[in-house]
Amino acid sequence: MMHDAPQAWPYPRPDSPPLLSPDQAExxxxxxxxxxxxxxxxxxxxxxxxxxxxxxxxxxxxxxxxxxxxxxxxxxxxxxxxxxxxxxxxxxxxxxxxxxxxxxxxxxxxxxxxxxxxxxxxxxxxxxxxxxxxxxxxxxxxxxxxxxxxxxxxxxxxxxxxxxxxxxxxxxxxxxxxxxxxxxxxxxxxxxxxxxYGPALADAVGRQLVHDRHQAADGEARQARYARLPRSVLRSLAVMEANLAQAVPIPEICRLVGQSQRQLTRLFTAHFGETPKQCYLGMRLDRAQRLLAGSHCRVTEAALASGFQHPAHFSRAYRARFGESPRETAARGPG
Missing domain, CATH: 3.40.50.880 (Class I glutamine amidotransferase (GATase) domain)
Known part of the structure; x- marks a missing residue:
């Protein structure tokens, strides 16, 4: 199910959203x-x-x-x-x-x-x-x-x-x-x-709950890496991961996290070697790959769940990242 773009709240949304019905939530x-x-x-x-x-x-x-x-x-x-x-x-x-x-x-x-x-x-x-x-x-x-x-x-x-x-x-x-x-x-x-949705959103939720996550050594290493990232980058990653099924425009993400697009691009490039747009695209493709490899999800469903409205664009981007078509990944599936 498609959803409207997120409401223009500062990050994070200051309200406690009302209880959602199943037809409203993913x-x-x-x-x-x-x-x-x-x-x-x-x-x-x-x-x-x-x-x-x-x-x-x-x-x-x-x-x-x-x-x-x-x-x-x-x-x-x-x-x-x-x-x-x-x-x-x-x-x-x-x-x-x-x-x-x-x-x-x-x-x-x-x-x-x-x-x-x-x-x-x-x-x-x-x-x-x-x-x-x-x-x-x-x-x-x-x-x-x-x-x-x-x-x-x-x-x-x-x-x-x-x-x-x-x-x-x-x-x-x-x-x-x-x-x-x-x-x-x-x-x-x-x-x-x-x-x-990815580790940045999970870690952001943990911080809101004032909760130290119990993690294995690889998780601790990831936390140490996140500790070195600027706050605006962490916030941007959390917003991206919370919105994989319907991509939020990069200027809107910049507004939500209180950072200029030029500065956010500089920070992403310095820390990840990618622009925010490239990083966001990678997150959405990674989600599609997880869905296709770990479930019986159809290619069209995986594309929509990852924010892709045009199958041809999805297939091209997917092949460029993973070296195979979405259908090839789906064919292996979970067994």
Missing amino acids: HTLDVWLVPKFSMLTLFCMLEPLRVANRFGRDLFAWRLRSADGEGVVASNGVRIEVDGPLATVPDDASLMVVSSYEAEAEVTAQDRAVLRRVAAHGGWLGGLDTAPFILARAGVLEGYRVALHWESVPAFRREFPHLRVSHERFESAIDRQTGAGGTTGIDMMLERIERD
Whole structure:
């Protein structure tokens, strides 16, 4: 779906955008709240998505679900109203399960069938805190590394000795993600933002949340590299990555970040050997390549999702960057 150009706010947008509906956002996350879930886990998972929307167009929406469509009481006694029942999630949903105490007490066979339905249709499934128990009992974690709250690891190993339990705070695959809950949700969503839009946007969101990302050595090296970049360059990268599906004109980016186009071009050339326009084009092509290589996305869909309106222009630019046509990349696909 195409979106209008971003509203002319200073960077980042000072407003907290209203909650988006799925037809307004590029990605929608369905969240199944199991009774006695952790409120902290829920908030840590949603806040990075909300903040990401401040840096560009409307990127993320979410819908809260419960088994019966009624409100759910968290472990702290606060009742949260939801948007609908679990059974109504789309077949190809991105569905995150959030649970904590007594995770299985009210989970039914019908609930587990929903998880299997989403998995069978190629949807994305995640689980936080004790939710990996629910996913494992539904049979949708076979072949995946599993991360969950450290207190639950011994019991999980006993019940599922054939599954690989990770010592990491979270584990991610292209269609599964599990984690320990609590503040881990921030890092999980920042990784998702980085995967879909790039590291500059993810790091910008982390800074807005006053959150130090937990990264491996290569991530630490990247952070050190970013630390040396001028603030206007970092802001420009974040705006670009937040607007890959509909390119923002370079003069508008300059206005958003408070830098003249001549000065921004000089800075980009000095640090990257490319102009802002060239760098932006590369980001959009890289996104198209990730979509074609990592999913069953069609060439036309990848082009539109990366801001290309003309197939011939997209194919020429793609071949110049990757040495092959988009169709050749798509033909290899994810298997």
